[in-house]
Amino acid sequence: MKEGSQATRGRDAQYYNIMAALAVAGSVVSTLGPRGMDKMLIDSTGDIVVTNDGATILRKMDIEHPAAKMMVEVAKTQDSEVGDGTTTAVVLAGELLRQAGMLLEKNVHPTSIVKGYSMAASKALELIEKMAVNVTENDKDMLRKIAETSITGKDCENAKEFLSGMVLEAAGYMMEKDSSGNYEVEKKNFLLEKKTGNLTDSKIIEGVVIDKGVVNFQMPKKLENVRVLAMEYGFDAKDTKFDAEFKVKSHVGFQAFRNEEDRQIKEQVDKIARLGVKAVFTTQAINDLAQHYMAKYGIMGVRRLKRSDVDRVAKATGGQVITNLDDISEDDIGFAGQIEEVQVGDDKMIMLTKCKDRRVISAILRAPSSHILDEYERGIDDGLHAVQAAIKDGKVVPGGAAVEAELSVRLKQYAASVKGKEQLSIQAFAEALEIIPKALAMNAGLNAIDAMIELKTKHDSNDGVNYGLDVYTGKAVDMLKAGVVEPLRVKTQAIKSAAEAAQMIIRIDDVLAATQVKPPAGSKSSDEKSED
Numbered sequence: 001m002k003e004g005s006q007a008t009r010g011r012d013a014q015y016y017n018i019m020a021a022l023a024v025a026g027s028v029v030s031t032l033g034p035r036g037m038d039k040m041l042i043d044s045t046g047d048i049v050v051t052n053d054g055a056t057i058l059r060k061m062d063i064e065h066p067a068a069k070m071m072v073e074v075a076k077t078q079d080s081e082v083g084d085g086t087t088t089a090v091v092l093a094g095e096l097l098r099q100a101g102m103l104l105e106k107n108v109h110p111t112s113i114v115k116g117y118s119m120a121a122s123k124a125l126e127l128i129e130k131m132a133v134n135v136t137e138n139d140k141d142m143l144r145k146i147a148e149t150s151i152t153g154k155d156c157e158n159a160k161e162f163l164s165g166m167v168l169e170a171a172g173y174m175m176e177k178d179s180s181g182n183y184e185v186e187k188k189n190f191l192l193e194k195k196t197g198n199l200t201d202s203k204i205i206e207g208v209v210i211d212k213g214v215v216n217f218q219m220p221k222k223l224e225n226v227r228v229l230a231m232e233y234g235f236d237a238k239d240t241k242f243d244a245e246f247k248v249k250s251h252v253g254f255q256a257f258r259n260e261e262d263r264q265i266k267e268q269v270d271k272i273a274r275l276g277v278k279a280v281f282t283t284q285a286i287n288d289l290a291q292h293y294m295a296k297y298g299i300m301g302v303r304r305l306k307r308s309d310v311d312r313v314a315k316a317t318g319g320q321v322i323t324n325l326d327d328i329s330e331d332d333i334g335f336a337g338q339i340e341e342v343q344v345g346d347d348k349m350i351m352l353t354k355c356k357d358r359r360v361i362s363a364i365l366r367a368p369s370s371h372i373l374d375e376y377e378r379g380i381d382d383g384l385h386a387v388q389a390a391i392k393d394g395k396v397v398p399g400g401a402a403v404e405a406e407l408s409v410r411l412k413q414y415a416a417s418v419k420g421k422e423q424l425s426i427q428a429f430a431e432a433l434e435i436i437p438k439a440l441a442m443n444a445g446l447n448a449i450d451a452m453i454e455l456k457t458k459h460d461s462n463d464g465v466n467y468g469l470d471v472y473t474g475k476a477v478d479m480l481k482a483g484v485v486e487p488l489r490v491k492t493q494a495i496k497s498a499a500e501a502a503q504m505i506i507r508i509d510d511v512l513a514a515t516q517v518k519p520p521a522g523s524k525s526s527d528e529k530s531e532d
Contacts, residue, residue, distance in 0.1 A: 017067035025094020054087030083385020093498035099428035116425020167383035197366035209362035213348030218295035234284030318356035389487035398479035400468025401437035444471035
């Protein structure tokens, strides 16, 4: 290998990887649960983020160690697949690796650990399915509880009832049937705009909200029952196809040149006026002369928009995004029942409502500061993902670590029926699951041992399957009755992601790096070990 490269082999490689993964899990474990702590993250430019959202924390962290990066991938997978439960997945993966490290110390071969973990994960997924409770898109009370459970524990918890109401209202608009006839929430139809102000002024808009005002004060500020054009085209004189230089010998020639440019612009505006278009939304410019003619015709114009905004206008109004006025047809023109410029805080915004496609919606979210706004946005995003997953799968499970406590008890029973060293691995998997209720208890200032004893007592009985930890009282309560519920997919994906990441890291016995890989804090390098 080249000079400066590094090779770590055997037990050392496994030890370093497990230590790195544990460091990542340890950085987020204190954020778990309704009474978890927050992290302040400061990037290289000095921007500050205060949050206890696991996905946000890990995304913002600057991580070097390759095994630690694999743990971040667990969080990213959980976030993209479900949108919630990222902290649970990472903490569980870390604990699985810690248990694996203890087995390695007892000379259990990595292959036996991997096989045992695979068997335990499969059995766990089978047991979770039996715990699941059915839910439908019409069960508004249960869906609200799902949203509230997802929002609980974040900095926006004090506003969880209001925010869960917004989540439920938004989900109601976005629901549509898939190819198999089941309902699902299409989250891509939703856009959220953030403005400082009072939370109670936040609202869901049935249509499109654009964070810009009309381009000219002489244009109409409110229109009803209008034809709409969404364009990626600018109102300006046409450029030549090739670089060209014009030489004008007299002021008369220059004036003729100017008149021709003005004629082209007026012709463009005349064309959309003849089509009956009363509102134009474009990603390009609208020059001063075009603004003048549009104002005369009573046409509203909004310019220099993001392509995504123009696409949403086209989708909501039932039109198409135009790239050339010469090829325009009736099918390209959309319709909106009302378009209005409104004042929101210090800014002007355009609202398109009563559109053809009622599933395209927007939200205006208000909060006293930008940091709180960001946390409210994360809360709504998690809530929507949770409701989306619950409606799509039609199943929910009790929260409050009821699932982990039940799986821990049942997997220990299952381990007793397995022969060979895999039994130890399944036992270790069951022990690892206990980290979730223990972390909930510790973060709430409770005695983790007492909490686990009470939970195990309940789950040892046949009617205690839904019992989880109430972090406010320290007692084991029926989570379904308490209204603490989570989508089935949050738990199944967390177990899959954590188990697969742990198995992948355990299998590694050589780390060959082209550059020096810094060992995790608290571990000794090979040189230090040889000196000892």
